[in-house]
Amino acid sequence: MSVYYLFQDAGKCIGCHSCEVACKSNKGLPVGPRLCQVITVGPKMVGDLPRAAYTFMPCFHCENPWCVAACPTGAMQKREKDGIVFVEESLCVGCKSCMSACPWGAPQWSAEARKVVKCDYCKDRVDDGLKPACATVCTSHCLHFGKPEEIPPVRRERYAKAMAIFE
């Protein structure tokens, strides 16, 4: 896996899709491909309250990426230094093998370029010491990007607060 961790604090996500728009805007993508996407499931009743899940779906940047294995031209690559999986556009022939291979639908189709485009954690921004577009612009700061050890322990803290017993 990549050396990074993109953690969605789903409890704080409001499903606004700002991450998707920032991603597309940063990469100048046409209508169609969505390199990350928030999928809303629900609402449904949980107890007596309506609840919905807002799930952030980027690329997971796998340890043994099936998309890389499936790519016949070497366009789909895993970056040596940090494990980011990305498409080298000049090598992509648009065969869509990676799209078939990925179990999570991460590689996307650009009808304009007739090639695959994919979340690369905005590696240019990361190389400049910045966070990916999605995590920078996220309305509610629910997306955290960094080394795993740098991600704040929000779930633990929230759980502890909810369960705290004062003896």
Added chain:
Amino acid sequence: MKKDVYSLCFMCSVRCPIKVTTENGQVRWIEGSPHVPGIEGSLCPRGAAGIALLNDSERLQTPLLRTGSRGSGSWREASWDEALDFVADKLKAIIAEHGAYSVLLGERTNLSTHVSKTFMRAIQSPNHFTHDALCKGSVNTACRSLFGHTDAQIGTDLKNSKHIILYGRNLFEAIEVKAVNALLEAMEKGAKVTYIDPRVSVTATKADRYWMIRPGADLALNYALIHVILKERLYDAAFVDRWVLGLARLEDFVRPYTPEWAEAETGIPAEEMVALVREVSRDKPAVIFHMGYRGASYTNEIYLRRSILMLNTLMGSIEAQGGLFFKKGPGEVGRKAARKLTEQDLPKPAMPRFDKVGTAEFPLPDANHGVAQMLPHAILNEDPYPIKAFIANRFDPLMSIPDSNLTRQALDKLELIVSIDINFSDIAWYADVVLPESIYLERTDCVQQADGLKPQMFLRSQAVAPRYDTKPASIILKRIAERMGIGKYFPFETMEELVEWQLEGTGFTVEDFAAKGFVSYTNQQIFWERKEGLKFKTPSGKIEFVSSLLEGAGFASFPPYEPLPRPAEENFRLTVGRCAIHTHVSTQNNPYLKEITPENVLWINSTRAAQLGISNGMRVEVTSPRGAGFIRAFVTDYIHPDAVFMLHGFGHDARMATRCFHQGLSDSVLAANISDRIGGSPALHDTFVSVKAA
């Protein structure tokens, strides 16, 4: 060479501070200002779609003169000189024949509103209005009736609140970035959220308590909540004794309005109402009954908004941490605000306003904004006088004022329609002359006086040169004014000069904004002292439950509750609202935003839909007494059976805005143009519709 420019977003009216990164004259990146707490990089989806607007080839690109009939889409391109000469000559002729008051200018309230007002004052017309009444006229009037301050002068300290009660105030979808983060921070610290809405919005899915109230019954709910608070003495007695005028009258008034009575009106169990106020009162004064942003649902809107503000008052949450506060201006620290052009010695208009605001017929709405939805009535009935010309500045009466068919009939009577806009809005499509405005990334704008706990000023600074042959609205109006012989009231050549003129006397210069995009008058939060120091602008200096404003104009402070009519068996109450992706009627053609939310759908309760043979995704026809149209049904358990709901802003008629043309249905086609005649808001949820499979 990369360059960062600090500026203000204008994808909606909130004006979040942004950092714009440019390179070789192109905008490469926009993020929320890292220097502003609660923003720190964040943008909402509309803000994130700013570059898509900048580069949109379907934007208005050059002045246009109409060549075919209105709305036919036949145009020819014109130079600025030709278009401005045309507008000025027409206006001069109309003023000479019919008087200056026959000219109207309506706009979405914006940073250069003082320029538009100056233009209208200079031509001696009283008829400047903003869109404000359509959104919150009655909230404004309710605030003035109780505190003497307008709603714009009142803020909410969400971050420090312990319980926030939201009446359809859908904070997680009608996004203001700072408010979203303030509420999330409060929730993280343990604050409770009670959300009341006939429909399950995103905010409902995050709330600690959700009540699917019968649409139109919020006022009954509030009278019952007040009943319990007074009966059980749950209020902040010290605060109320010191500051409230008319508690005894309120107590008498709410006596019959028991929770059991309200249960029948609202559908909410009586014991839950009692439980809520007991819970909330334990956290007082750090509680917020949110007064709402849009408050334009019912003909009795002002009394609903007053009841919400009275609940806050009873909890003592006025000028309290975690409650409501009054926004402080630079005067609080002995400093000066930015100057406005309206401070010049301008002619006083001799005639009453077109909407009759300020006359005995419509005494209470705020004359600073007027009442936009009176436009069709005034034109069609020549009441109070004939109207001949209308300048629409980033405001679309065809989609914003209820009853589009009526509005269109009225527009047909006009001799001149001028549209200043950035997109082919429906009014631009229907205009005689289109004057294209530069978008927020392409222009410097007037200073934003940001009053609050810490008074500040923000500046929108030009990031890149205009992509097309466009100008800022302030410059457009100045150029028309010069042609009409009133150029002396516009003492600037560029926006930068206007900003310098505004800043004279404030102790700040344009350079002071370069580092962060804003300046602060003080670093300390200013709260007035609650025992003796509260500065209400009511005649009594108190919070007037018994309102001199209302009663002086012949209206009751506490009119007996009258239930709103329920829809007949086959009908529904039409309700409307917002989503995170779009701003009112103005973003539907943005390629990135359209990709996510391309059309609106009609939320309809599953049980009712089944009775009507309507299934999810089916195309249905919606009919009201005022109009009809087609839309896809969204069949769900998560809306009250009495209501249907649709997003506002869809169903555009302008063919050249190709992406949003005829996508979805405009609620303004269906809604009747009726108003809260006291507060000034339209009653957007007081129209009944029928729905059938198409």
